[in-house]
Amino acid sequence: MLxxxxxxxxxxxxxxxxxxxxxxxxxxxxxxxKANITxxxxxxxxxxxxxxxxxxxxxxxxxxxPDAADYVVPAIFYSQLAAFDAATGSQQYRDSLVQYFQxxxxxxxxxxxxxxxxxxxxxxxxxxxxxxxxxYVTYKDPVFLEYAIGVWNISNQYTLSQADIDAGxxxxxxxxxxxxxxxxxxxxxxxxxxxxxxxxxSIDALPTGHFAILSALLxxxxxxxxxxxxxxxxxAFMLSHWLNPQNVMLDYMSGRSNDSCSTDASLQPYDSGMAxxxxxxxxxxxxxxxxxxSLNTLIEAATTSTVWQGANxxxxxxxxxxxxxxxLVRGLSAAYSRNVTTPPLKExxxxxxxxxxxAVLDLARSSGPDNNNYGLWIGPAATSFASFVQTxxxxxxxxxxxxxxxxxxxxxxxxxxxxxxxxxxxxxxxxSLASPTSIxxxxxASAPHHGSRIGAVAGVxxxxxxxxxxxxxxxxxxxxxxxxxxxxxxxDALSVSPSIDAPPTSMTTISPFTSPVSQTSFNGLPTTPVxxxxxxxxxxxxxxxxxxxxDTSISIAAPVQPVPRPAxxxxxxxxxxxxxxQTMFYxxxxxxxxxxxxx
Numbered sequence: 001m002l003x004x005x006x007x008x009x010x011x012x013x014x015x016x017x018x019x020x021x022x023x024x025x026x027x028x029x030x031x032x033x034k035a036n037i038t039x040x041x042x043x044x045x046x047x048x049x050x051x052x053x054x055x056x057x058x059x060x061x062x063x064x065x066p067d068a069a070d071y072v073v074p075a076i077f078y079s080q081l082a083a084f085d086a087a088t089g090s091q092q093y094r095d096s097l098v099q100y101f102q103x104x105x106x107x108x109x110x111x112x113x114x115x116x117x118x119x120x121x122x123x124x125x126x127x128x129x130x131x132x133x134x135x136y137v138t139y140k141d142p143v144f145l146e147y148a149i150g151v152w153n154i155s156n157q158y159t160l161s162q163a164d165i166d167a168g169x170x171x172x173x174x175x176x177x178x179x180x181x182x183x184x185x186x187x188x189x190x191x192x193x194x195x196x197x198x199x200x201x202s203i204d205a206l207p208t209g210h211f212a213i214l215s216a217l218l219x220x221x222x223x224x225x226x227x228x229x230x231x232x233x234x235x236a237f238m239l240s241h242w243l244n245p246q247n248v249m250l251d252y253m254s255g256r257s258n259d260s261c262s263t264d265a266s267l268q269p270y271d272s273g274m275a276x277x278x279x280x281x282x283x284x285x286x287x288x289x290x291x292x293x294s295l296n297t298l299i300e301a302a303t304t305s306t307v308w309q310g311a312n313x314x315x316x317x318x319x320x321x322x323x324x325x326x327x328l329v330r331g332l333s334a335a336y337s338r339n340v341t342t343p344p345l346k347e348x349x350x351x352x353x354x355x356x357x358x359a360v361l362d363l364a365r366s367s368g369p370d371n372n373n374y375g376l377w378i379g380p381a382a383t384s385f386a387s388f389v390q391t392x393x394x395x396x397x398x399x400x401x402x403x404x405x406x407x408x409x410x411x412x413x414x415x416x417x418x419x420x421x422x423x424x425x426x427x428x429x430x431x432s433l434a435s436p437t438s439i440x441x442x443x444x445a446s447a448p449h450h451g452s453r454i455g456a457v458a459g460v461x462x463x464x465x466x467x468x469x470x471x472x473x474x475x476x477x478x479x480x481x482x483x484x485x486x487x488x489x490x491x492d493a494l495s496v497s498p499s500i501d502a503p504p505t506s507m508t509t510i511s512p513f514t515s516p517v518s519q520t521s522f523n524g525l526p527t528t529p530v531x532x533x534x535x536x537x538x539x540x541x542x543x544x545x546x547x548x549x550x551d552t553s554i555s556i557a558a559p560v561q562p563v564p565r566p567a568x569x570x571x572x573x574x575x576x577x578x579x580x581x582q583t584m585f586y587x588x589x590x591x592x593x594x595x596x597x598x599x
Contacts, residue, residue: 029311029313031311031312032313032351032352032355033312033313033314033355033358033359034354034355034359035351035352035354036351036354037354037357037400037403037404037405038405039357039361039405040405041401041405044400044401044403045087045088047361047397047400048084048397048400048401049084051372051374051393051394051397052080052084052394054385054390055077055387055394056096058387059077059100061103062103062104062106062107063099063100063102063103063104064107067385067386067387070124070388071107071108071124072123072124074100074387075104075111075124075128076127076391077391077394078097078101078128079127079130079134079135080391080394080398081093081096081097082097082131082137082139083134083399084398084401085138086134086137086138087401087402088401091138091139094135094138094139094141097131097135097144098141098143101128101131101135101143101147104128110125110150110151110154111124111125111128111150111151111154112124112151119195119196119197119200120195120196121195122158122193122195122196122211123204123206123207123210125151125154126151126155128151129147129152129210130210130213132144132148132151133145133148133214133218136221137217137221145221145222148217148218149218151214152211152214152215152227152230155192155207155211155214156211156230157172157174158174158192158193158196159190159191159192159211159234160179160188160189160191160192160203160255161189161233162187162189162233164179164189165181165182165187165188165189168181174196175198175199175200175201176199177201177256177257178256178257178258179255179256179257180255180257181257183241183253183261184241184261186240187240188203188237188255189233189237190234190235190236190237191208191234191237191255192204192207192208192234193207193255194206201254201255201256201259202252202253203252203253203255204251204252205238205242205249205250205252205268205271205274205275206270206271206274208234208238208274209238209271209274209278210274211234212230212231212234212238212274212275213274213277213278215227215228215230215231215234216228216278216281216282219231219285220284228285231281231282232282238274238275238278239275242263242271242275246301246305247297247298247300247301248267248271248272248302248305248307249271249274249275249298250263250264250265250267250271251266251267251268252264252266266319267307267319268308268317268320268325269302269305269307269308269317269325269328270327270328272301272305272331273325273327273330273331275298275331276295276299276328276331276332276335277335279291279298279335280331280334280338280340281334281338283295283340284338292341295335295340296341296345299332299345299348299349302332303332303348303349303352312355312359313352314355314359314363314377314378315328315329315356315377316376316377316378322376322378323376323377323388323392324356324359324360324364324376324378324395326391326392326396329353329395329399330399332349332353332399333353336349336350336353336402337402350403350404353396353400353403354403356377357396357400357403359377359378360374360396360397363376363377363378363379363381364376364377364379364381364382364389364393365381366382373385374390374393375389377392377393377396
């Protein structure tokens, strides 16, 4: 077998290329369920729109769901309406969202009120801020920006600043205990308290992550430095305090000074999802390679954790009745849509999102004519509407619109057949939708169960071929380069045979070795310039320094006519003749040593 030694820079580059190409392809496990998107873009848009329309029907006049859902669930739905319009390039739900936000503020001014009992969860408030900034990004309506900034101002008061940490007490006075200034040598600045109760010390991942995301989105929308600084501080807090040894985000820690930096070891997918989305936006803004490395680590850990998914890859959070998790999907979708990862990692994210998308359509979707309600992602399918699981599924359906189709050419737009009937509900009148099944009845059902295995094997095979081709090309380039350098060195030698036409009295002389820079003798003796016959071409300016120095060799003087010497006096002539035998060489005698050397 032939082994070729590659230069270190080339070998490292090829090895890294091979690692990053193969590693993400190999992570896409063959056991994943249907890791390919085969549904057309038009059908994906239709499925999402139909589910949104079904959900709008259940919103009450106050903009809330009547099924005892938390205050946060409508906010999640509002963000999905804005995300759908952003994905489809429409403004279908703009007017409805204006009304929904107005109704929500009638329940809680600024989506928060510290005087109510029980105290408001900052996570709820921040979800309204997130929905508002998403609506602003989509519609550029300043009313949504005002909502988002209002939520940021409130949440910022419950987020620890470095000034709070230095003072040992929250300067706003909203908490009545001394603060932990550091934990494990890292500052506590950047953490957001979970609830507004003055004595509660819990710093939670959901509000901290959402504050980081809201700050990052405001930074990209307004270019104000304070938002970017806040996003970076909160993200640094999460990465410093909540990464466990498996690189999965933790859920909680105490901000009180005498609690010994206690943390909650429970693992939730949404905590990692928050950090992934915040990092994706920050990378899009700053292009910081440190954020990129953290993002890669979090994605790998979150998508391979066995805490909330089985061998089939479908998210089922056992801590929350096996529900799916829209926040992890939302974070991965942000990393995918913002193009902040390498192409292999982006394909890996798409495969993971495809698993969730196909599970929602195949296992969670209700059957029968009223088939726009959704249940658990691992099943069973929904039998009635439930706002919490419906919005979780909507997170996947809306995210699926932007995934590239693997089996069909993407149409230039997403045409949907609309009727003129109008649906009622708190959101006003909106066009009703023909069943998405009529648009594409076979794209989801006809995909074979073993498609993920075929896709994974094909991906690994293609990646392996690509890496082998890179290695072969690198080897050939290196071998050809070494051969060329060897030929150059051989051709640099000058002809040393004297001309046969030279007169017998002529002799070949060797001039002292000269420096290629100074062109003066190394032994300090002056040299007489002579014409030299060279059998090589001068190197071009693009050649390396080593090539230029290799071209310097011993200068061989061409045969020349003897230079007549001046006549010597008779006494000098005698002394010269007597000294010649002393320097005569015999056949078995070596030449004299070079001055200053051992040769």
